[in-house]
Amino acid sequence: MAAADIPDGVKKKKKVGAVAVIGGGIGGMETAISLAESGYRVYLVEKNPSIGGTMSQLDKTFPTNDCAMCTLAPKLVGTSRQKNIRLLTNAELVEVEGAPGNFKIKVLEKPRYVDVDKCTGCGVCMESCPVRNTPQIPEPAPFSSKMDPEKRKAYERILGRYPDKKGALLPILQDLNAEYHYLPEDGLRYVSEVLAIPLAKVFHVATFFTAFSLKPRGRHTIKVCLGTACHVRGSPKVLDAMSKKLGIAPGETTPDGEVTLETVNCLGACALGPTVMVDEEYHPMTVGKIDQLLKKYGWANVEKADAPETADAPGKAETTGTAATKTTKEAPAQ
Amino acid sequence: MTKLCTVADLEKLHAELAKKKDPARRVIAVCAVPGCGAYGSEKVPPVLREELKKRGLEEKVEVIATGCQGFCEKGPITVIRPENILYISVKPEDAAEIVEETIVHGRVVERLLYQDPATGQKLVHEGDIPFYKYQTRNIFGQNARIDPNSIEDYIAIGGYLALAKALTKMTPEQVIDEVKKSGLRGRGGAGFSTGQKWEFARKAQSPDGVKYVIVNGDEGDPGAYMDRSLLEGNPHSVLEGLMIGAYAIGATEGYLYVRTEYPLAVKRLYIALAQAEEYGLLGKNILGTGFDFNIRIFRGAGAFVCGEETALLASLESRVGEPRGKPPFPAQSGLWGKPTNINNVKTWANIAPIIRNGAGWFNGIGTKTSKGTMIFSLVGKINNSGLVEVPMGITLRKMIYDIGGGIPKGKKFKAVQMGGPSGGCVPESLLDLSIDYDQLTAAGAMMGSGGMIVMDETTCMVDIAKYFLNFLKDESCGKCTPCRVGITQMHAILTDITEGRGTMEDLDTLTELADVVKNSSLCLLGGTAPNPVLTTMRYFKDEYIAHIRDHKCPAHVCKKLITYKVDAGKCKACGACLKACPAQAVTGQKKVAHVIDPAKCIRCGACFDACKFNAVELL
Numbered sequence: 001m002a003a004a005d006i007p008d009g010v011k012k013k014k015k016v017g018a019v020a021v022i023g024g025g026i027g028g029m030e031t032a033i034s035l036a037e038s039g040y041r042v043y044l045v046e047k048n049p050s051i052g053g054t055m056s057q058l059d060k061t062f063p064t065n066d067c068a069m070c071t072l073a074p075k076l077v078g079t080s081r082q083k084n085i086r087l088l089t090n091a092e093l094v095e096v097e098g099a100p101g102n103f104k105i106k107v108l109e110k111p112r113y114v115d116v117d118k119c120t121g122c123g124v125c126m127e128s129c130p131v132r133n134t135p136q137i138p139e140p141a142p143f144s145s146k147m148d149p150e151k152r153k154a155y156e157r158i159l160g161r162y163p164d165k166k167g168a169l170l171p172i173l174q175d176l177n178a179e180y181h182y183l184p185e186d187g188l189r190y191v192s193e194v195l196a197i198p199l200a201k202v203f204h205v206a207t208f209f210t211a212f213s214l215k216p217r218g219r220h221t222i223k224v225c226l227g228t229a230c231h232v233r234g235s236p237k238v239l240d241a242m243s244k245k246l247g248i249a250p251g252e253t254t255p256d257g258e259v260t261l262e263t264v265n266c267l268g269a270c271a272l273g274p275t276v277m278v279d280e281e282y283h284p285m286t287v288g289k290i291d292q293l294l295k296k297y298g299w300a301n302v303e304k305a306d307a308p309e310t311a312d313a314p315g316k317a318e319t320t321g322t323a324a325t326k327t328t329k330e331a332p333a334q
Numbered sequence: 335m336t337k338l339c340t341v342a343d344l345e346k347l348h349a350e351l352a353k354k355k356d357p358a359r360r361v362i363a364v365c366a367v368p369g370c371g372a373y374g375s376e377k378v379p380p381v382l383r384e385e386l387k388k389r390g391l392e393e394k395v396e397v398i399a400t401g402c403q404g405f406c407e408k409g410p411i412t413v414i415r416p417e418n419i420l421y422i423s424v425k426p427e428d429a430a431e432i433v434e435e436t437i438v439h440g441r442v443v444e445r446l447l448y449q450d451p452a453t454g455q456k457l458v459h460e461g462d463i464p465f466y467k468y469q470t471r472n473i474f475g476q477n478a479r480i481d482p483n484s485i486e487d488y489i490a491i492g493g494y495l496a497l498a499k500a501l502t503k504m505t506p507e508q509v510i511d512e513v514k515k516s517g518l519r520g521r522g523g524a525g526f527s528t529g530q531k532w533e534f535a536r537k538a539q540s541p542d543g544v545k546y547v548i549v550n551g552d553e554g555d556p557g558a559y560m561d562r563s564l565l566e567g568n569p570h571s572v573l574e575g576l577m578i579g580a581y582a583i584g585a586t587e588g589y590l591y592v593r594t595e596y597p598l599a600v601k602r603l604y605i606a607l608a609q610a611e612e613y614g615l616l617g618k619n620i621l622g623t624g625f626d627f628n629i630r631i632f633r634g635a636g637a638f639v640c641g642e643e644t645a646l647l648a649s650l651e652s653r654v655g656e657p658r659g660k661p662p663f664p665a666q667s668g669l670w671g672k673p674t675n676i677n678n679v680k681t682w683a684n685i686a687p688i689i690r691n692g693a694g695w696f697n698g699i700g701t702k703t704s705k706g707t708m709i710f711s712l713v714g715k716i717n718n719s720g721l722v723e724v725p726m727g728i729t730l731r732k733m734i735y736d737i738g739g740g741i742p743k744g745k746k747f748k749a750v751q752m753g754g755p756s757g758g759c760v761p762e763s764l765l766d767l768s769i770d771y772d773q774l775t776a777a778g779a780m781m782g783s784g785g786m787i788v789m790d791e792t793t794c795m796v797d798i799a800k801y802f803l804n805f806l807k808d809e810s811c812g813k814c815t816p817c818r819v820g821i822t823q824m825h826a827i828l829t830d831i832t833e834g835r836g837t838m839e840d841l842d843t844l845t846e847l848a849d850v851v852k853n854s855s856l857c858l859l860g861g862t863a864p865n866p867v868l869t870t871m872r873y874f875k876d877e878y879i880a881h882i883r884d885h886k887c888p889a890h891v892c893k894k895l896i897t898y899k900v901d902a903g904k905c906k907a908c909g910a911c912l913k914a915c916p917a918q919a920v921t922g923q924k925k926v927a928h929v930i931d932p933a934k935c936i937r938c939g940a941c942f943d944a945c946k947f948n949a950v951e952l953l
Contacts, residue, residue, distance in 0.1 A: 030813075039662055064812075066812070208655060209655070228751060228798075232714045232787060234939075237938050265554070266559075268553065268558075271720055280597060286943075287914075287938065288940070288944070
């Protein structure tokens with residue numbers, strides 16, 4: 001039996017002290033994390049032996065079709081790592097008394113037949129138990145030991161720039177992305193190991209920011225600005241035409257790995273709009289000027305643009321189709 | 335370069351530099367911003383120097399490659415001082431003529447002058463041009479006087495003297511008091527009193543004495559680039575403000591959080607930091623006053639929500655940029671749990687002038703509740719797009735018609751969108767509204783960070799509302815449901831409306847959803863997300879109704895609701911549209927009027943733009 005210890009002396013009007021969250025599903029975890037971040041001591045009570053709730057059984061969630069585990073995993077990690085949260089799993093609420101601001105609750109923690117406080121997690125009991133003698137899973141070898149030494153050296157060089165590991169994840173990912181034009185998976189695993197940040201958290205950061213890509217990108221990028229000023233001056237038309245000329249959708253790379261077409265929310269060159277940025281060069285653009293731009297960079301024949309006769313059209317459309325299917329598909333930029 | 339050990343050293347250096355860089359000397363100042371005008375603006379200064387050298391004038395005339403001078407529409411701008419002769423759209427080829435005519439012979443190059451579209455008169459001096467005439471360029475004007483890569487240029491115009499004044503002649507409390515008295519409000523959008531914010535951070539207790547100050551340069555609002563131009567054009571003004579703030583608050587460490595899309599700003603800030611360190615203006619015992627301060631640069635990673643202060647802090651700690659609930663406010667528990675003060679780039683840039691000139695100088699400008707000047711990026715369908723700095727209280731009409739020169743091609747003004755995706759659209763009937771935090775909020779818009787996008791009759795307001803929701807749908811971090819799902823659903827409804835599937839009930843659903851999203855979102859991204867929808871519905875309801883009831887887009891923007899057609903009577907069969915069409919939807923031969931196949935037409939409008947005889951019609 002464990003009771004949530006709300007200080008007795010707290011007056012009923014004053015809403016301070018610990019908070020109990022009942023249920024360790026996605027809602028409960030988020031509530032607990034938010035409260036804990038705001039400085040409250042949180043007791044998270046969960047009936048099952050583990051937190052996660054129904055969402056852990058789902059593939060996707062309504063209505064945005066987001067991957068359920070991608071949403072859930074960082075919260076699971078967050079809950080267990082947050083020092084202000086005390087997890088009470090395999091436990092049930094039996095009694096509540098008091099008024100808002102000063103509750104007293106009784107929680108029944110079901111027996112595990114192991115004294116959690118004394119247990120060191122050595123696993124000897126598990127090994128010696130004649131009934132369910134499942135051998136303890138050996139600690140997996142560190143990822144870095146299996147890596148290609150050349151690659152490891154390259155990653156080490158980047159990580160070496162940040163001797164202070166605190167808060168270094170984002171700059172390291174930025175450097176990785178700048179070097180490889182995307183975030184290689186083994187790089188992320190290695191970073192996770194060296195910084196001792198769970199892989200789920202590393203992926204959470206890597207997938208959150210638009211500067212990062214998990215798929216290889218082209219050697220060059222064309223960024224079409226879709227900022228408001230460019231939008232009202234016709235940038236959607238430029239994007240459409242550019243996408244047609246290159247035969248790739250925004251976010252995709254040409255099959256030869258030369259160019260990636262991207263959209264950007266504002267390049268900060270609003271007076272030139274609609275603006276297109278090729279690598280680090282700005283170009284004021286119109287639909288009519290696209291051919292000239294592509295010619296300048298030698299990308300004019302990714303797909304022929306000026307088809308004079310209509311008879312050619314079906315064939316052309318086909319080429320576009322195959323080109324599009326060959327490309328590496330990225331997370332849609334829209 | 336010698337280290338400045340005392341305030342007297344700095345004053346001596348300032349006096350020396352100011353003498354050398356006498357305002358009466360001859361200077362050619364060129365905006366050398368990559369992406370100004372077109373490409374090549376950064377090539378103008380070297381060519382000018384070369385031309386001067388040929389004539390043996392390189393000692394007598396200084397060429398300054400400045401940051402943005404604001405008049406981006408006609409960029410790159412070249413100003414010749416002391417007369418302030420202004421040339422527009424200067425190319426490297428023009429350098430020889432400028433040097434020969436203006437510098438050697440004192441004559442004006444007519445063809446490079448700005449021509450007033452109203453009178454047809456050529457205007458010679460910067461002050462005559464309407465774009466500059468009505469501005470008060472207290473902060474931004476410095477850009478035109480200095481080379482952003484030179485700390486000496488900044489010191490010559492009085493840079494770092496405000497820091498010296500604060501460190502030696504004022505207590506931290508007096509600095510805060512001065513800022514409070516000036517009435518400066520946060521330039522990032524919300525408009526909270528800067529002095530009060532500093533006071534919270536000053537009073538907050540930090541167990542180990544560590545406090546942080548942060549420059550929020552995550553300028554995410556599409557259509558706004560003032561912060562970029564300040565960081566690129568005058569990085570030291572931001573650093574000086576930050577140092578003064580750090581002294582007032584008691585912080586020893588500062589961060590510059592800059593958007594990843596601004597690589598040049600990052601580069602210039604690194605240069606500025608290195609120079610300040612070399613002069614001993616950063617580091618230990620600054621100017622011998624015992625004040626220690628260091629600054630680090632942090633690049634954002636492309637998330638709009640990171641402009642929100644708690645999300646910004648999360649990403650500084652290398653976590654996912656999700657906002658959290660407040661309290662605790664960053665002033666109590668910010669970066670790594672320490673008291674932290676975050677202000678916008680423009681707010682920091684205002685600090686040094688306030689300390690230098692006093693609160694009275696600052697609060698003498700503006701309205702009762704909004705003081706000082708504000709920098710806007712005036713862009714979109716406007717003749718003179720660029721960055722403008724105006725005193726608070728100026729009317730929108732004055733900004734758009736006098737400074738901005740009105741709408742291009744004789745089109746009719748429709749609305750001005752202010753405050754980025756969180757702001758709203760202000761219609762023509764409210765053009766006499768004065769620019770002031772509270773008046774704008776009352777009209778449903780907001781000051782925001784200063785984006786001002788002008789729209790004419792060819793802009794569809796439903797499409798604009800959809801555009802902003804599409805933007806916010808992507809940028810919502812997904813942490814709280816009202817924002818994540820609410821914006822997605824509102825966007826779906828607007829998509830229906832723009833594609834002809836809308837119903838009148840949709841308008842009620844939109845209003846209801848907007849209310850929920852506004853009131854129950856965790857941070858201001860969701861809290862202000864419905865503003866573009868609400869203001870367009872408030873001021874342009876007839877456009878929504880036209881889309882829903884008549885299946886027509888009055889501005890001819892929404893693709894599903896428009897058709898391109900060739901008027902056989904006007905068509906000269908020149909083939910221009912046929913060539914322009916990227917979808918091979920136009921058929922025709924010589925001497926036969928062309929026809930557009932609506933099934934193949936992707937409605938890009940290329941044919942419409944290509945036709946010289948107005949034969950392509952929009953229905």
